Amino acid sequence: MKVKKVLLINPWIYDFAAYDMWAKPVGLMYIGSVLRKNGLDVELIDCMSAEHPLMRKKPKRKPRGDGKFYREIIEKPDHLKDIRRNYCRYGISKEAFIHDLGKAKRPDIVLVTSMMTYWYTGVFDVIKIVREYLGDIPVVLGGVYATLCYEHANMFSGADRIVAGEGEIEILKLMEELWGTTPRWLPDMDNLDSLPYPCFDLLTKIDYVCIQTSRGCPFRCTYCASHTLSKTFRRRDPIKVVDEIEYWHKRYGIKNFAFYDDALLHSPERFAIPMFHDIIARDMDVSFHCPNGLHARYIDTRTAGLLKKAGMEEIRLGLETTNTVRQKQTGGKVTTAEFLKAVGNLHKAGYTNKDIGVYILCGLPHQDADEVRNAIEFVKSTGARPMIAEYSPIPHTGLWKEAVKVSRYPIDKEPLFQNNTLLPCQWEGLTYDMYQDLKNEARGLPHNYAKPSY
Ligand code: B12
Structure with a gap:
C-alpha cells in the first residue's frame, strides 16, 4: 500500500x-x-x-x-x-x-x-x-x-x-x-518515555527546544485547565529527559531549552534533583528557561543551587496573590511564607533581583485592585520583579462558573472574550484603568506612562 x-x-x-x-x-x-x-x-x-x-x-x-x-x-x-x-x-x-x-x-x-x-x-x-x-x-x-x-x-x-x-x-x-490500517506501533501513554522525541527537525530552523518532562499536574488550581487537558499526572524518567536534552544539543547544536511542565519541581527528590544533577554531570553548554513558572514551595537551598548550576537562566515563580484566603480558595499551591523562603534561597544561589520574575494574577473574579497592589508591593519588598499575568477565564476550571457570572462579556458563548487582554472579569473594584496603573506600578513606572485608552 x-x-x-x-x-x-x-x-x-x-x-x-x-x-x-x-x-x-x-x-x-x-x-x-x-x-x-x-x-x-x-x-x-x-x-x-x-x-x-x-x-x-x-x-x-x-x-x-x-x-x-x-x-x-x-x-x-x-x-x-x-x-x-x-x-x-x-x-x-x-x-x-x-x-x-x-x-x-x-x-x-x-x-x-x-x-x-x-x-x-x-x-x-x-x-x-x-x-x-x-x-x-x-x-x-x-x-x-x-x-x-x-x-x-x-x-x-x-x-x-x-x-x-x-x-x-x-x-x-x-x-x-x-x-483500515492497523497501527504498527502504539505508544504507552502511561509511560511517557515510550514516546519518540517531538519532530522539531521538521521546523525550518530550530532556535530552541521545548521539553516536556511530565503531563498533567498533581494540583487543582481553580484558574487552571491542566487537569482537563491531561487527566492524570505522569512523569518521565529524569535521566531519559537529560538524554533528550543531550540529543538536541549534540545533534542540532541547540543551546536553549524551555520546560513546558505544569509541576516541574513537584517532589524534587524523585525528579528535579536527579535531573539537574545529571545535566550538570554531562557538562553541556546549555541554558534553560521556565516561561510557565516554577513552584516556589519546592525551592529549598539545594534545588535553588541546582537550578543555578544547571543553567536555569531566569526564574519565573507563580505567586498569583498574597491574599491568604484566595491562596487557599484557588488551590493552596503556595503560601507567602514559602514564597519568601524560595526567593531567599534563590538569592543565596546567586540569582539577582532582575533574574527572578514573579507572576501575579490580575483580574480574577471579585479581585480588587488593592489585592493586586499588595502582591506587587510584597514582591518588590523581596527584591524580585513582579510580573502581572492577566487572568484568562477557562472553561472546565473551578472558577469558570463564577467568571461567567461576573464577566461583562458572554465568555461562555464566545471564546474571543476569554482573551486575557480584555481583562474579562473587570469590575468597579478593578477597572481596566486601574489595571493599567497596576501594570505600571509593577514595572516601576509612573501611573500614566504609555496608558492606552480602552
Ligand atoms: C507552554 C504553555 C504556554 C507557553 C506558550 C505555548 C505556545 N505554544 O504558545 C507560554 C508560557 C508562552 C504560555 C503563555 C500563556 N498561557 Co499558556 N500554557 C502552556 C501549557 C503549560 C502547555 C501547553 C503545551 O504545549 N502542552 C504540551 C502538549 C503536549 O500538549 P498540547 O499542546 O495540549 O497537545 C496535546 C493535545 O492537545 C493534542 N493535540 C494538540 N494538537 C493536536 C492536533 C491534532 C490534529 C490532534 C489529533 C491532537 C492534538 O495532542 C497533544 C499531545 O497529547 C498550557 C497548560 C497545559 N497543561 O497544556 C498552558 C495554557 C495553554 N496557557 C494558558 C494561559 C492562560 C496562558 C497565558 C494567558 C498566561 C498569562 N496570564 O499570561 C499566556 C498567554 C499568552 C498570550 N500571548 O496570549 C491556559 C489556556 C488559556 C486559554 N484561554 O486558552 C493554559 C491551558 C494553562 C491554564 N492556566 O489552564 N503558555
Whole structure:
C-alpha cells in the first residue's frame, strides 16, 4: 500500500499582542513523531515560523531563542470592534502559507493544532484555506482550544473531526477508522518515555527546544485547565529527559531549552534533583528557561543551587496573590511564607533581583485592585520583579462558573472574550484603568506612562 502523507499545521495567532516566549506546538510535534514511527510521511507548515523566504523584514530574535514574530495588522473580529487596539495576524503572511501549501506533497490528511481558546480565528482561517486549496481532504483539529471548547470547535471550525485531550492514540485510531490500517506501533501513554522525541527537525530552523518532562499536574488550581487537558499526572524518567536534552544539543547544536511542565519541581527528590544533577554531570553548554513558572514551595537551598548550576537562566515563580484566603480558595499551591523562603534561597544561589520574575494574577473574579497592589508591593519588598499575568477565564476550571457570572462579556458563548487582554472579569473594584496603573506600578513606572485608552 502507498505510504500515507500527513500534513501538520501550526496555525496563526490572531491577537492584540503576541511574543515568542519559547512557544512551539509541542503537542502537534509529538503527534507527528508518533505518525512517523508508524511509517507515515509527515510534513509541517509552521505559520508561526520567524523565518520564511517570502517574508521581507525578519522579526527581531534574541540569542536565548525568544523574540518577535512576523506581524500584520488585520481587521478586528466583530466582537472585538470596540477595543481600541490594533489586532494582528502573528506569523507568516497568507501568501506565504498558500505558497507552502502548494509546495507540500498532496496530503491524505491534514492535522491542525490549536492553543489559546481565544486564538481560534487563526485556526479557522487556516482550515478555510486548506479547504479552498486542497479540497475534500480530511481535516482533523486538536489541541487546547479543541479540548476546552469542543462544542464550539465542532460547530464552527470547519474541521471534519475534533479530537479532545491527548491525541497520540486517538489519531492512530482515527487513521485505522479512515483507512483500515492497523497501527504498527502504539505508544504507552502511561509511560511517557515510550514516546519518540517531538519532530522539531521538521521546523525550518530550530532556535530552541521545548521539553516536556511530565503531563498533567498533581494540583487543582481553580484558574487552571491542566487537569482537563491531561487527566492524570505522569512523569518521565529524569535521566531519559537529560538524554533528550543531550540529543538536541549534540545533534542540532541547540543551546536553549524551555520546560513546558505544569509541576516541574513537584517532589524534587524523585525528579528535579536527579535531573539537574545529571545535566550538570554531562557538562553541556546549555541554558534553560521556565516561561510557565516554577513552584516556589519546592525551592529549598539545594534545588535553588541546582537550578543555578544547571543553567536555569531566569526564574519565573507563580505567586498569583498574597491574599491568604484566595491562596487557599484557588488551590493552596503556595503560601507567602514559602514564597519568601524560595526567593531567599534563590538569592543565596546567586540569582539577582532582575533574574527572578514573579507572576501575579490580575483580574480574577471579585479581585480588587488593592489585592493586586499588595502582591506587587510584597514582591518588590523581596527584591524580585513582579510580573502581572492577566487572568484568562477557562472553561472546565473551578472558577469558570463564577467568571461567567461576573464577566461583562458572554465568555461562555464566545471564546474571543476569554482573551486575557480584555481583562474579562473587570469590575468597579478593578477597572481596566486601574489595571493599567497596576501594570505600571509593577514595572516601576509612573501611573500614566504609555496608558492606552480602552
Ligand atoms: C507552554 C504553555 C504556554 C507557553 C506558550 C505555548 C505556545 N505554544 O504558545 C507560554 C508560557 C508562552 C504560555 C503563555 C500563556 N498561557 Co499558556 N500554557 C502552556 C501549557 C503549560 C502547555 C501547553 C503545551 O504545549 N502542552 C504540551 C502538549 C503536549 O500538549 P498540547 O499542546 O495540549 O497537545 C496535546 C493535545 O492537545 C493534542 N493535540 C494538540 N494538537 C493536536 C492536533 C491534532 C490534529 C490532534 C489529533 C491532537 C492534538 O495532542 C497533544 C499531545 O497529547 C498550557 C497548560 C497545559 N497543561 O497544556 C498552558 C495554557 C495553554 N496557557 C494558558 C494561559 C492562560 C496562558 C497565558 C494567558 C498566561 C498569562 N496570564 O499570561 C499566556 C498567554 C499568552 C498570550 N500571548 O496570549 C491556559 C489556556 C488559556 C486559554 N484561554 O486558552 C493554559 C491551558 C494553562 C491554564 N492556566 O489552564 N503558555
